[in-house]
Structures are given as C-alpha cells and as structure tokens.
Amino acid sequence: MNDTVRLGRASAAFALAAAVTILFNTVLACVKDAYPPLSRFMGSLAGHNWTTQGFADIVLFFGLGFVFTKTGWAARIGSERLIFLLAGAVVVAGVGLAAWYALF
C-alpha cells in the first residue's frame, strides 16, 4: 500500500475554509450580540439574524473552499498544520462562544 502524506487538494482547501468559517461564526455571534444594529440588519436580510448567520456561514464555507481549491493556497500549508488549525479553531470557537455568553 502506497501511503500518501498530503491531503488532497479539495480536502486541504475545504479544511482551511472550515477553520476560517468556524472562527468567523464565533466572531459574528459575539459582534452581533454586542452591537444590536448589526443584529437588526441581519434580521432584515432573512427574517431573523440567526437565519442570516447560517446562510453566511454556509456561503463562506463553500465560497472559500472553491477559491482555495482553485488557487491551491491551502495545499501549500502542511497537512499536519491544517489538522491542527481546524481542531484548534473548533476548540477556540466553542470555548469562546460559551465564555462570551457566560460572561456578557
């Protein structure tokens, strides 16, 4: 069995897109909570700010994924680093959300 030591181009690209989207999601959640006009604006776009946030996350994930696949930027990052980046983003985003709503 020939073991490859790099993620495929699309896997690498969408891993980076997922990490960016996950961090974006947490930042957006905190910012809209701290700045009600943003929450109201997001609500005016899709009926509810949460709906708009979901659409934004999905569009950003697939949009960045396709851009990173086409440009090959993510493929230049080491695969181990991408795994660490994605796992780190999930931990930071998850703890960040809980801490934000617990403290503010």
Place this chain on the structure above:
Amino acid sequence: MSITASDAILLAHATFGALGILSALWVFVEALNAREGNASRIRTGAAGVAASMILAYILGGYWYLHFYPSEKAIILRGPWPFAHNLFMETKEHLFFLTLILALYLPIVAADKLYANAMARKMALCVALLIVVTGMAIEGAGAVIDHGVKVALLRERVKNHE
C-alpha cells in the same frame, strides 16, 4: 393524546442530531480500520452525517424561529434563566460548527483514507469533533428543556398555593 407540530419537529430535530452523532462515531471507527474494503462504507457514513445534520439544522431552525419564542419567555420568568441566556445562546451558534464539520466530512472521506495517512488523520479528527460538539449540543438541549420544565412546575405550585 395530543402531539403538536411543535413536539414532532422538536423531537425529529433531536433525533437527526443523535443520528448524525452516531454516524460520525461509525465513520470514526471505520476510519480507524480504513482499508479498500470499507472505503464505500466510510463515504456512506460521512454522507449520512452530513444529511442528518442538514435535517437537524432545517428542523431545529424552523422550530427555533416559530415555536421557541414562547418557551423562551417561560424559561426567562422561571428559576433557570441561564437555560436560555447561556445554554440556548451557545447552542444555537455552536451548532454551526458541527454543521460545517459535517459538511466537510464527506469531502475528506472522498480521499482514499486507506492509502492517505493525512486524510485518514483528518477524517478521524473531524468525526471526533462532530461527536464531541454534537454531544455538547444534545446536553444543552436537555438543559433548555429542563429550564422550561422547572419554570412550569414553579408556576403550577404557585397557582396551587
């Protein structure tokens, strides 16, 4: 017996969330033993994770927008306001992490995990993160549900006094 649309949608939401978590656990175990023979099972499991989480998202989103506001009001006047202020607020945004990971899992599972050590490692990591965040979300759901229950129990006791 009376089962409302709100009940059915809420239970379906939690069920698809649990199915997504179980499918992610299945993918994790299969990926631990990745070989040519189970490659299609890994891809099927990963697609199952994505499909389950998308359905949990749509059902949960519909319920949250149409039925949750009245339950939120009950929670906030009860003894467990943190069931909304902390647990629901965190849960509704944490869910997007799980959703993005669930959408990504079929993409990495499309690589030959049995021949690509990094793809296998990434699939294991993502499947595990889905299980952990999914369990946290299910737990938060239970706290929110209990927040409604203790609020209604308190109102009932007050009414009987």
